[in-house]
Amino acid sequence: MKKVYGARDLMEAHFVRCLLEREGIKAAVLGEMLGTARGELPLTQQTLPSVWVKPEDFERAMPLVDQYEAGYFADEAEDVPPPPEPWICPNCSEQIEGQFTHCWKCQTSCPDDDTLDSL
Numbered sequence: 484m485k486k487v488y489g490a491r492d493l494m495e496a497h498f499v500r501c502l503l504e505r506e507g508i509k510a511a512v513l514g515e516m517l518g519t520a521r522g523e524l525p526l527t528q529q530t531l532p533s534v535w536v537k538p539e540d541f542e543r544a545m546p547l548v549d550q551y552e553a554g555y556f557a558d559e560a561e562d563v564p565p566p567p568e569p570w571i572c573p574n575c576s577e578q579i580e581g582q583f584t585h586c587w588k589c590q591t592s593c594p595d596d597d598t599l600d601s602l
Contacts, residue, residue: 484511484535484536484537484538485535485536485537485538485541486533486534486535487499487503487510487534487535487536487541487544487545487548488533488534488548488551489531489533490512490531490532490533490534491531492531492532493512493515493532495532496512496514496515496532496533496534497512499534499548499551500512500534502547502551502556503534503536503544503547503548506543506547508536508540508543508544508547509536509537509540510534510535510536510540510544511534511535511536512532512533512534512535513532513533513534513535514531514532514533515532534548566581566582567581567582568581569581570593570594570595572586572588572589572591573591573594574586574589574591575588575589575591577589579593
């Protein structure tokens with residue numbers, strides 16, 4: 484295996500892995516479990532998560548990694564819709580995060596959910 488990318492965190496490492504796999508290049512993230520020892524290990528390129536490919540895929544992978552580092556895929560992150568707005572429970576007035584469809588406190592449905600259910 485050959486290292487093609489040293490990531491800042493696990494999310495970035497998996498994003499790069501997905502970019503490679505989308506192009507048919509099998510990739511693996513190594514160093515995932517080192518995060519559990521972050522307080523004990525120094526933060527270096529050897530302890531951060533990294534993306535690795537088979538030696539025969541290295542030459543195909545590097546241009547994609549270079550494009551990622553140059554910001555070529557930044558527009559893909561912009562296409563992600565923003566998270567839903569928080570809502571106020573009509574029953575108990577608790578503020579609920581937008582991704583939830585029911586109040587955590589009294590289990591009342593989100594008002595928008597009721598509207599969708601009646602269609």
